[in-house]
Amino acid sequence: MKVLGVVVEYNPFHNGHLHHLKSAKKLVNPDFTIAVMSGNFCQRGEPAIVNKFARAKMALLNGIDVVFELPTIYSLQDAGGFAIGSVGLMHKLGLVTDIVFGSESADISFLEKISKILYENSKEFDYLIKRELKKGLSYPNARKFALQKFLKTDLDTIKKLENSNDILGIEYIKAILKYNSSIKYHVIKRVGAKYNEQNLSGKFSSATAIRNAIKSAKSIKEYVPESTYLILKDEFKKGRGPVFLENLEQFILSEFRLKTRENLENIYGFSEGLDKRFIDSANISTNLKEFIENIKAKRFTFSRIRRLIFHAIFNFEKNYMEFSNKLGPQYVRVLGFTKKGQEFLSYAKKKSKIPIITNPSLKNKILKDVLKNSERKWDFNISLYNWQFEKDILASNIYTLFYPNSSQRKSGIDFRKPIIIEG
Amino acid sequence: MKVLGVVVEYNPFHNGHLHHLKSAKKLVNPDFTIAVMSGNFCQRGEPAIVNKFARAKMALLNGIDVVFELPTIYSLQDAGGFAIGSVGLMHKLGLVTDIVFGSESADISFLEKISKILYENSKEFDYLIKRELKKGLSYPNARKFALQKFLKTDLDTIKKLENSNDILGIEYIKAILKYNSSIKYHVIKRVGAKYNEQNLSGKFSSATAIRNAIKSAKSIKEYVPESTYLILKDEFKKGRGPVFLENLEQFILSEFRLKTRENLENIYGFSEGLDKRFIDSANISTNLKEFIENIKAKRFTFSRIRRLIFHAIFNFEKNYMEFSNKLGPQYVRVLGFTKKGQEFLSYAKKKSKIPIITNPSLKNKILKDVLKNSERKWDFNISLYNWQFEKDILASNIYTLFYPNSSQRKSGIDFRKPIIIEG
Numbered sequence: 001m002k003v004l005g006v007v008v009e010y011n012p013f014h015n016g017h018l019h020h021l022k023s024a025k026k027l028v029n030p031d032f033t034i035a036v037m038s039g040n041f042c043q044r045g046e047p048a049i050v051n052k053f054a055r056a057k058m059a060l061l062n063g064i065d066v067v068f069e070l071p072t073i074y075s076l077q078d079a080g081g082f083a084i085g086s087v088g089l090m091h092k093l094g095l096v097t098d099i100v101f102g103s104e105s106a107d108i109s110f111l112e113k114i115s116k117i118l119y120e121n122s123k124e125f126d127y128l129i130k131r132e133l134k135k136g137l138s139y140p141n142a143r144k145f146a147l148q149k150f151l152k153t154d155l156d157t158i159k160k161l162e163n164s165n166d167i168l169g170i171e172y173i174k175a176i177l178k179y180n181s182s183i184k185y186h187v188i189k190r191v192g193a194k195y196n197e198q199n200l201s202g203k204f205s206s207a208t209a210i211r212n213a214i215k216s217a218k219s220i221k222e223y224v225p226e227s228t229y230l231i232l233k234d235e236f237k238k239g240r241g242p243v244f245l246e247n248l249e250q251f252i253l254s255e256f257r258l259k260t261r262e263n264l265e266n267i268y269g270f271s272e273g274l275d276k277r278f279i280d281s282a283n284i285s286t287n288l289k290e291f292i293e294n295i296k297a298k299r300f301t302f303s304r305i306r307r308l309i310f311h312a313i314f315n316f317e318k319n320y321m322e323f324s325n326k327l328g329p330q331y332v333r334v335l336g337f338t339k340k341g342q343e344f345l346s347y348a349k350k351k352s353k354i355p356i357i358t359n360p361s362l363k364n365k366i367l368k369d370v371l372k373n374s375e376r377k378w379d380f381n382i383s384l385y386n387w388q389f390e391k392d393i394l395a396s397n398i399y400t401l402f403y404p405n406s407s408q409r410k411s412g413i414d415f416r417k418p419i420i421i422e423g
Numbered sequence: 424m425k426v427l428g429v430v431v432e433y434n435p436f437h438n439g440h441l442h443h444l445k446s447a448k449k450l451v452n453p454d455f456t457i458a459v460m461s462g463n464f465c466q467r468g469e470p471a472i473v474n475k476f477a478r479a480k481m482a483l484l485n486g487i488d489v490v491f492e493l494p495t496i497y498s499l500q501d502a503g504g505f506a507i508g509s510v511g512l513m514h515k516l517g518l519v520t521d522i523v524f525g526s527e528s529a530d531i532s533f534l535e536k537i538s539k540i541l542y543e544n545s546k547e548f549d550y551l552i553k554r555e556l557k558k559g560l561s562y563p564n565a566r567k568f569a570l571q572k573f574l575k576t577d578l579d580t581i582k583k584l585e586n587s588n589d590i591l592g593i594e595y596i597k598a599i600l601k602y603n604s605s606i607k608y609h610v611i612k613r614v615g616a617k618y619n620e621q622n623l624s625g626k627f628s629s630a631t632a633i634r635n636a637i638k639s640a641k642s643i644k645e646y647v648p649e650s651t652y653l654i655l656k657d658e659f660k661k662g663r664g665p666v667f668l669e670n671l672e673q674f675i676l677s678e679f680r681l682k683t684r685e686n687l688e689n690i691y692g693f694s695e696g697l698d699k700r701f702i703d704s705a706n707i708s709t710n711l712k713e714f715i716e717n718i719k720a721k722r723f724t725f726s727r728i729r730r731l732i733f734h735a736i737f738n739f740e741k742n743y744m745e746f747s748n749k750l751g752p753q754y755v756r757v758l759g760f761t762k763k764g765q766e767f768l769s770y771a772k773k774k775s776k777i778p779i780i781t782n783p784s785l786k787n788k789i790l791k792d793v794l795k796n797s798e799r800k801w802d803f804n805i806s807l808y809n810w811q812f813e814k815d816i817l818a819s820n821i822y823t824l825f826y827p828n829s830s831q832r833k834s835g836i837d838f839r840k841p842i843i844i845e846g
Contacts, residue, residue, distance in 0.1 A: 250825065284833060287829050
């Protein structure tokens with residue numbers, strides 16, 4: 001049985017995503033295709049434009065059989081943590097045979113070579129990166145120069161790795177090595193707009209450009225499948241979107257005006273004096289843009305700063321995060337499935353090494369049943385299971401509070417919204 | 424030297440306040456008149472409609488010589504804590520000879536009698552109140568019935584004490600007893616609208632009614648002195664008001680969705696299962712009105728609930744609050760003065776038992792100078808001094824974030840705004 005896995009955010013699902021999905025299927029020819037998707041908060045450190053259920057529906061209507069939620073504590077991490085979460089989830093599910101990811105270079109042997117070196121020499125390499133970081137470089141740049149030194153190669157070769165998809169690709173491969181997983185990986189050359197392209201540019205526009213267009217009330221009809229268009233329209237009509245980071249402006253500034261350095265001491269990622277930078281900036285800034293720009297320095301990327309905002313707000317404690325990056329995800333939450341996907345899930349229930357959560361209200365019962373079944377080879381930790389899951393719930397409860405329509409802002413959407421079944 | 428002290432909120436300063444002030448002066452015939460005024464958050468558990476500097480200016484233009492800020496940790500307490508703060512400040516200032524407060528009953532001997540009994544029998548009386556509270560009554564009602572039992576009198580006599588000014592009056596007298604202060608007190612019968620009257624009703628409309636009128640964009644010109652009108656107009660024009668509790672809606676709901684019962688364990692006032700009520704309500708409510716109504720029970724007043732919101736947000740720790748209510752305020756912050764007030768301040772500098780802060784940037788220097796002057800009989804605690812003052816700064820930093828005009832939202836207004844000098 002061949003199972004194709006893709007790691008996605010679908011924020012929102014657009015033509016480029018559809019193209020990638022079709023190409024991946026052509027390449028692998030799978031029996032089933034599943035997606036691991038960021039929930040309500042994405043890797044850029046922003047709330048998704050519409051909630052995870054609406055985005056899962058887009059996926060199911062466009063060729064995905066089952067959508068699993070990447071736990072929030074991974075979706076809000078850098079490429080390394082994001083890959084540990086998403087690859088870990090597929091690995092522990094026990095059925096995924098192939099993953100396909102987009103790549104700017106599409107040079108799989110080069111990506112593989114780099115990944116192996118990084119994985120096998122992580123300590124020496126960490127040391128080199130730290131040396132570069134001390135020069136005031138951002139993490140991506142520090143890694144680039146460290147890599148050049150380590151590989152004793154020219155900068156041009158290394159430069160191939162500057163693009164976000166390649167960076168992610170390397171992390172996926174590293175994660176496969178980490179889990180000692182038998183999942184095979186493939187790359188597809190990325191088409192169309194760059195990941196970060198701000199403006200609409202032809203049929204394959206970036207998700208960033210599409211979100212910007214929505215913000216300025218431009219039509220996005222030609223850049224997304226019709227199903228996406230209709231789902232977005234319906235969500236907006238009901239006042240459950242669009243949700244932009246800016247909606248949280250006063251909330252975020254308040255949070256950091258109220259925090260002390262002590263409060264941030266145990267939060268993952270607030271090293272290098274970032275605690276002080278965040279608090280000081282909240283006090284001198286009058287809006288979110290200023291807030292982020294006042295924190296920014298050459299060595300911190302904008303995405304990292306935005307992600308850290310939510311690390312602090314959701315209280316991502318250092319020890320639990322490190323434990324999470326060591327053990328990987330502790331459950332698979334199903335957001336939705338097709339009829340075909342249902343068949344997949346029946347296999348997964350027999351194979352998965354972590355509990356499968358289809359109904360969050362039954363989370364404790366699921367845990368009990370799992371523990372009773374002692375013949376199966378489980379691979380999870382109960383307190384981490386509870387902690388990771390709580391953060392998903394919390395993330396939803398804050399997310400829904402920033403819907404445009406206040407009557408929709410009740411919390412507990414995870415417990416009320418029935419699983420999405422399409423097709 | 425006769426010094427008249429009044430305890431006020433001036434939210435905003437209106438005709439009734441002016442009338443009260445004139446009557447008080449006629450009664451006492453003082454050399455100086457000073458006010459202790461709530462800062463940016465008022466006793467009803469709401470942000471003031473405009474900031475404390477604008478409101479201090481209104482006071483100075485209408486007959487007050489010096490405006491002192493009641494520390495936020497007292498302005499956001501019930502009548503008892505509010506009185507301990509305001510009377511304590513006047514007492515420790517060392518110069519106030521007379522205070523005058525409004526009263527619905529204006530029966531000073533009755534108020535005095537009650538106050539003495541309550542003060543002298545606080546333990547027995549507390550026990551009686553607790554017994555009534557257990558029946559599910561609100562604190563004001565429990566006190567009323569406890570009083571009836573304690574005084575062995577009829578309910579009609581006690582009913583005289585149901586009004587908010589009389590309740591406050593009793594607390595002022597109790598505070599004077601507590602500090603063993605020589606300050607004399609007088610009452611003036613309250614004229615015009617009731618404290619809580621929602622609608623405009625003639626020349627003497629309540630501050631509540633005036634704020635409601637501002638909210639619905641009605642003219643308030645005939646209900647306030649011209650100076651108040653012009654100051655409000657100017658503040659609104661600059662986008663520094665009006666600030667309503669509703670502006671903080673999403674922020675407040677987010678805060679309580681993020682909190683755990685553990686977080687509220689050490690916050691002053693979260694007894695009787697209120698921690699759980701607040702958190703549960705934040706999750707099921709979609710707006711602030713619902714949030715407060717879902718917490719409400721017969722035994723909790725709306726004001727108490729609103730005040731508790733800010734106790735939690737500003738982290739009013741139980742131990743520091745109890746210590747504060749034992750020792751009283753630890754500094755006097757001057758918001759503004761007239762030429763005449765300047766003369767008063769020169770006397771106060773020689774007499775005050777707590778440091779006088781005219782420039783918050785010099786807070787640490789002031790402390791040093793004070794400590795050097797060991798001949799003076801000081802009456803304050805350094806760590807409490809720092810803690811109480813920090814809360815005023817924090818309250819301003821959150822307050823300004825909810826100005827309508829985002830360009831005005833920078834924090835640190837306490838360090839930037841020069842002291843108000845008028846007339």
